[in-house]
Amino acid sequence: MLMVCALVLGLSTGMTANAAPGRMSFSPGASGAGDPYFPDMGNGGYDVSHYDIRLAFNPKTKAISATTTILAKATQNLSRFDLDFQGPLKITKLSVDGRAAAFTRRGAQELVITPRQGLWRGSAFVVSVTYAGVPQKIDDPALGLSGWVATKDGAVALNQPIGAATYYPVNDTTDDKATYSQTITVPTGLTVLANGEPGPTTKHGGYTTFRWHMSQPMASELAMIAIGKYNVTRAVTATGIPNITAIGRSVDTKPGQGRVFNRTTAQIVQWEASMYGRYPFSSTGGIIADVGVDYALETQSRPVYDQRTSEVDGDLLAHELGHQWFGDSLTPVHWSDIWLNEGFATYSEWLYQEKFNGIPVQQSFAETYADEKDWSGKVADPGRDHIFDDLVYNRGAMTLQALRLKIGDRAFFQVLRQWPTTHRYGNVSTQTFIRFVERLTHRDLGAFFHTWLYRPGKPTL
Numbered sequence: 001m002l003m004v005c006a007l008v009l010g011l012s013t014g015m016t017a018n019a020a021p022g023r024m025s026f027s028p029g030a031s032g033a034g035d036p037y038f039p040d041m042g043n044g045g046y047d048v049s050h051y052d053i054r055l056a057f058n059p060k061t062k063a064i065s066a067t068t069t070i071l072a073k074a075t076q077n078l079s080r081f082d083l084d085f086q087g088p089l090k091i092t093k094l095s096v097d098g099r100a101a102a103f104t105r106r107g108a109q110e111l112v113i114t115p116r117q118g119l120w121r122g123s124a125f126v127v128s129v130t131y132a133g134v135p136q137k138i139d140d141p142a143l144g145l146s147g148w149v150a151t152k153d154g155a156v157a158l159n160q161p162i163g164a165a166t167y168y169p170v171n172d173t174t175d176d177k178a179t180y181s182q183t184i185t186v187p188t189g190l191t192v193l194a195n196g197e198p199g200p201t202t203k204h205g206g207y208t209t210f211r212w213h214m215s216q217p218m219a220s221e222l223a224m225i226a227i228g229k230y231n232v233t234r235a236v237t238a239t240g241i242p243n244i245t246a247i248g249r250s251v252d253t254k255p256g257q258g259r260v261f262n263r264t265t266a267q268i269v270q271w272e273a274s275m276y277g278r279y280p281f282s283s284t285g286g287i288i289a290d291v292g293v294d295y296a297l298e299t300q301s302r303p304v305y306d307q308r309t310s311e312v313d314g315d316l317l318a319h320e321l322g323h324q325w326f327g328d329s330l331t332p333v334h335w336s337d338i339w340l341n342e343g344f345a346t347y348s349e350w351l352y353q354e355k356f357n358g359i360p361v362q363q364s365f366a367e368t369y370a371d372e373k374d375w376s377g378k379v380a381d382p383g384r385d386h387i388f389d390d391l392v393y394n395r396g397a398m399t400l401q402a403l404r405l406k407i408g409d410r411a412f413f414q415v416l417r418q419w420p421t422t423h424r425y426g427n428v429s430t431q432t433f434i435r436f437v438e439r440l441t442h443r444d445l446g447a448f449f450h451t452w453l454y455r456p457g458k459p460t461l
């Protein structure tokens with residue numbers, strides 16, 4: 001391989017074939033994307049534009065067999081590169097640009113791929129990986145369950161923060177968003193839901209193949225698949241956005257709950273769009289499923305609500321649907337900045353309480369401020385094991401209300417609308433947010449944000 005590269009470089013630059021730079025010009029991509037909390041997550045040297053996941057699921061054995069094809073572009077001259085892939089799934093075939101490539105697996109999640117020849121910076125390439133086995137979910141002592149979770153009648157994949165690589169090879173970092181096609185084959189009688197909009201469903205020999213497409217950029221932590229017995233409700237919102245909701249048949253439901261869940265989802269999306277700007281995705285919805293993870297997750301375009309969060313009420317819908325702007329369309333580069341998701345999503349709950357239940361936001365703030373026990377952490381750098389702590393949610397939302405009191409309603413609601421509009425589909429950081437608010441208000445808010453986001457202790461009002 002090195003010889004081929006040196007020759008190509010020699011031809012293109014006029015250097016002699018034995019010149020030293022030829023040997024230097026291709027190097028391995030980094031094995032991590034640089035997140036201090038999750039150093040192995042993601043990789044360097046390339047940028048993914050699309051994932052095509054084709055997967056068959058056997059509910060009896062819980063096994064999958066799959067081929068994932070990844071369209072990417074090299075961002076450096078690559079001699080080799082990594083994908084994230086973890087657990088017991090066995091790879092039977094792997095190619096780069098249609099030619100078999102060498103690969104090894106290192107540590108917990110590195111799939112190291114060496115193509116037959118180096119990949120030039122800027123060139124597009126296609127990786128195809130065929131694999132099979134029984135995926136194993138992640139059970140992290142601090143962060144809970146994620147990844148591919150087998151259920152009584154199927155499986156649900158919920159990836160935040162570290163689960164995606166349990167069922168497909170992926171550049172598992174928030175700042176390499178891509179579009180997705182998911183083609184899932186199951187025994188006829190089961191239903192498959194995923195992000196985005198459905199394509200044609202086809203049947204053959206006792207199996208049904210479902211197709212789903214997410215055509216806006218999506219972070220891997222927000223990809224989702226739900227397989228099982230579901231009652232599906234299809235409608236459109238008042239502004240014409242397809243709205244697909246589903247409730248697992250094993251979930252204890254009241255008569256008519258399917259329609260109510262669908263309608264409430266549509267109403268909240270529309271109401272939030274009136275504050276946060278145009279809804280960012282081409283469909284919406286939600287899935288209530290018996291997963292057993294004890295949380296709801298803002299999976300892109302279609303959140304999943306574990307039935308054990310079973311008060312799936314307006315509050316919770318407002319939270320997960322609020323995330324579609326804050327977390328999904330705008331996604332923090334680093335997990336330390338997850339308050340930019342959870343603070344806004346919790347604030348969405350407070351706004352919901354005010355709009356639909358007559359409880360003023362200021363009252364929610366005051367009660368949280370009075371009741372909060374834990375003031376010891378840093379909201380904008382809570383630590384790897386604390387990204388889902390109450391601190392991040394409650395103090396994150398309190399920071400926003402304190403900001404509103406400081407800059408006034410007019411400027412604050414401009415922030416709520418313009419922040420997600422300006423950075424639509426992008427990656428953001430706390431520093432970007434602070435600069436954004438300062439520019440909008442022409443004020444120096446450094447001390448204010450330092451007190452609320454970076455200094456442990458209860459801020460005085």
Ligand SMILES: [Zn+2]
Binds near residue numbers: 298341342345
């Ligand atoms: Zn949340």
